[in-house]
Amino acid sequence: MPFVRSPLSRARRLRSAAAVAATAALVAAAPPAPAPLGIGDPLFPHLGNPGYDVLAYAIDVAYPGVNTKPLSAVTRIDALATDDLERINLDFAxxxxxxxxxxxxxxxxTSRGEDLVVTPAEPVGxxxxxxxxxxxxxDPTGPAATGGWVxxxxxxxxxxxxxxxxxxFPSNDHPADKAYFTFRITAPSGFTAVANGLPAGRVRHGSTTTWTYRTRHPMATELAQISVGRSAVVRRxxxxxxPLRDVVPAADRERLEPWLRRTPGHLEWMERQVGRYPFETYGVLVADAATGFELETQTxxxxxxxxxxxxxxxxxxxxxxxxxxxxHQWFGDSVSPRTWSDLWLNEGHASWYEAxxxxxxxxxxxxxxxxxxxAASDGWRAAGGPPAAPEPPSPGHKISLFxxxxxxxxxxxxYALRREIGTEAFRRLERLWVARHRDGNATTADFVALxxxxxxxxxxxxxxxxxxxxxxxxxPGHPDWRSDPVRTAGNAPKRG
Structure with a gap:
């Protein structure tokens, strides 16, 4: 369940008194100037922040009724310090x-790069x-190529x-730091607001309505979803x-139903492959937007x-x-990558079950x-690196990683691994993988070892x-297969 902040500890009060007595020493050992930090991810070196573990986010946003104006918001982050912190860096831009x-x-x-650098009234131990x-x-009006609001x-x-x-929203924006989420979305009463997890209340205040959702499982920030629109919510x-819920433009409700009703069968098929679905709900969010991709936002x-x-x-x-x-709800969402170089574990598995x-x-x-x-693999490797060591995305176009x-x-x-170890061993491996690392993070080395x-x-x-x-x-088993190092296969597939 989400972390609840306890009252100020006696140890904190004692240390505060000691800090007053040692003012001169603290001045002499002033911290370095605020600067953007990161956890050293090979592909996103300034993403994430050291020194704390986020346990829960509570995100309140108010949608003004048009998607060209900023939303007002309050983000509350409950965390546990893992180091002594005189400053706390959050990712925010x-x-x-x-x-x-x-x-x-x-x-x-203060802001430094894409970090919000916070200096508490007293250090955190x-x-x-x-x-x-x-x-x-x-602000939803930024360049679409950089992601965020659509x-x-x-x-x-x-x-x-x-x-x-x-x-x-301000966050520790790296999948290595998963947390529970609560969303409260206020919008004009003609709109429907949805988010990850299960509904936890809806309250009308005159001309606006506040919708609340909570996750029952920890989630990476990249998988967060809030949608506001003139939508129909279809439950089955x-x-x-x-519980399944699909969210679609209200005008398309009947037209999309033949597709929406397929989800229970898809779930049954996936459960036969790798075991029980790992979350509290699932559904399809259909957006009237030209993104060029689909995306596995959690639940x-x-x-x-x-x-x-x-x-x-x-x-x-x-x-x-x-x-x-x-x-992806199993591969990438429930079992999340430790670093972005482990992305192949997400997309390779999703593409495998798709195929x-x-x-x-x-x-x-x-x-x-x-x-x-x-046949295209050598060309792909030359263009973007091997599967578990991809080259960094191009600046300003982070989606180029995909x-x-x-x-x-x-x-x-x-496919090569299944041919090497046999179908039954491969199926056991897949089930063990999602069971052992459920709600956590895992690496390429973990997969190789298992x-x-x-x-x-x-x-x-x-x-x-x-x-x-x-x-x-x-x-294995196909000595006649050949790869052409100059062959390419165009852009990445139209999926997330």
């Missing part, structure tokens, strides 16, 4: 801050809980992957009584309206893309798709070339 408190006391603050409250705006035909939605949550039941996957209305897309393709985002589902439902065979991926090598290029790794234990032999040497090699290794 694209909003104006008007006040910050730490444990209820006003705190100084390692092991102590701390509550940071930031009053700010949240303006839709009737309101807003979020697309925070990979590094854009801090363009919406999934496997084991799982409520984001889809472009055009995916379901474009007649050129075959039925098997739309179905398999829906399964791709559903598979398996397509094969079973009138799409191309898995072998045909993997043979095509093998290249073909982390989709079908990474599914190809799983694969070896499941197979009963060390697979480090086998997987090293597949994950880190500049050239694609020979495919």
């Amino acid at each position: 694209r909003g104006e801050v008007s006040a910050v408190t730490v444990d209820g006391r006003p705190a100084a603050y 390692a092991g102590e809980p701390v509550r940071i409250t930031v009053t700010h705006t949240s 303006r839709t035909g009737d309101g807003l939605a979020m697309a925070n992957q990979a590094d854009a949550a801090h363009r919406v 039941e999934g496997p084991h009584g799982l 409520l996957s984001l889809f472009e309206r055009s995916l379901f209305t474009e007649p050129a897309y075959p039925e098997w393709y739309v179905d398999s893309v829906m399964v791709h985002e559903l598979a 398996l589902y397509a094969e079973e439902h009138a799409g191309p065979s898995l072998e045909r798709r993997m043979k095509a991926a093998y 290249r073909p090598v982390v989709y079908d290029g990474s599914a190809l790794v799983l 694969a070896g234990r499941t197979a009963g032999r060390d697979l480090t040497g086998f997987l090293r070339g597949w994950l880190y090699g500049t050239k694609t290794p020979p495919m």
Whole structure:
């Protein structure tokens, strides 16, 4: 359950008295000037912040009724200090801050790069809980290429992957620091507001309504979702009584129903592959927006309206893309990457189950798709790095990290592994992976180690070339497959 801040501890009061007695020493040892920090992620070195572990976020936003004006907001962060902190860095950009408190006391603050640097009235000691409250705006009018708010035909939605949550709310914006979330969204009463998790109340105040949602499982900031629009909410039941809710433009409710009612079957199919669905609810959020991608926001996957209305897309393709985002609820959402270089574990697995589902439902065979991926793999590696060591995204276009090598290029790794260890061992590995790391973070090294234990032999040497090699290794059982180093396959697939 979300962390609740305890009263000021006796140890904190004693240390405050000691600090007064040692004023001269503190002045002599003044901290360095405020600066942006990071946790040293190889691909996003300034993302995330050291020194604390976020336990819970409570995010209050007020939508003004049009999607071209800033939203007023208050973000409360309950955290546990892991180091002594004279300053607390938060990731935050694209909003104006008007006040910050730490444990209820006003705190100084300044912006450095994309960090909000907070100086509490007194330092926070390692092991102590701390509550940071930031009053700010949240601006939906920034460049679409940098992510964050997405303006839709009737309101807003979020697309925070990979590094854009801090363009919406102050946070420790890295998937290594997952936390519980509470959302309170106030909007004019003609709108519907939704967010991750389950509804926890709705209150009308004259011409506005406040909607509250809470997650029951920790979540990475990149997976947060708030949507406000003139929407219909469609409810049904999934496997084991799982509550399902889809959120669609009200005008499209009947048109989209043939697609929406497929979700229970998708869930049953995925559960046969890897086990019980890991969260408290699921659903599809259909946005009237041109994003160029779909996105696995936790418990409520984001889809472009055009995916379901474009007649050129075959039925098997739309179905398999829906399964791709559903598979992410296990791979990427429940089991989140420790660093962004572990992204292949998210996208490779989602692409793998997408391909398996397509094969079973009138799409191309898995072998045909993997043979095509093998032919392009050397070109993908040359263009963007190997699956587990991707090159950094281009500046200002962080979505460029999502290249073909982390989709079908990474599914190809799983195909090779299944051929090496056999179908039954591979299925055991997949189930063990999502069970052991549920609600947590895991690395490529964790996956390699578990694969070896499941197979009963060390697979480090086998997987090293597949994950880190500049050239694609020979495919087990297919010595005739060839990869063309100059072949490319265009842009990344149209999915998240």
